[in-house]
Amino acid sequence: MNLPLPVAVGLWVAVGVVLLLLILGGRRRLTQRTGQLVPQPPAAPADLGAPRLGPLEATYVSTTLAGDWLARVGAHGLGDRAAATVTVHDAGVLVERAGAPTVFLPADALRGAGLAPGMAGKYVGADGLVVLTWLAPSDGRVRAVELDTGLRTRHPADKSRLVDAVRHLLAAPGEAADPLQKENP
Incomplete structure (x- = not known):
């Protein structure tokens, strides 16, 4: 069946609009559903403390419910993939995303x-x-x-450096970045 060109183009445009509306509706429902399960993430404090690592170039992949890596969180912009800069500070992990809100993971909240x-x-x-x-x-x-928040570092060697920096932050909460700054008992 040969359709005239304007009719064929019109059909393709209509299909495209329907698909776009389905995608936007699905994102809106995901945001509403996870907004009832996930609280607003904390804002980064004015004083982040000494930097322990970074900034590292990465891609912020997504945030999901812990242990269920298919349960993407759409609320609060946590499901938006973006290029990011990741820095580990004494106060926590700062993920500054391009075109999306910054995500701050406080040191005392890291598990x-x-x-x-x-x-x-x-x-x-x-x-x-x-x-x-x-x-x-x-x-x-x-x-x-x-x-669970997923990050893909731009340079493969940065993966282990980032994991180690966060694990050190977990192991010694409140510890000064420089061990020489600690008081001797």
């Missing part, structure tokens, strides 16, 4: 750091992603919940 082959929306194989597990504190409206 773990490791490598994984993938998570919602991204599979890279082997241990290609750095996954930071953290507790999003209650915002008074929604109770606290554990989350």
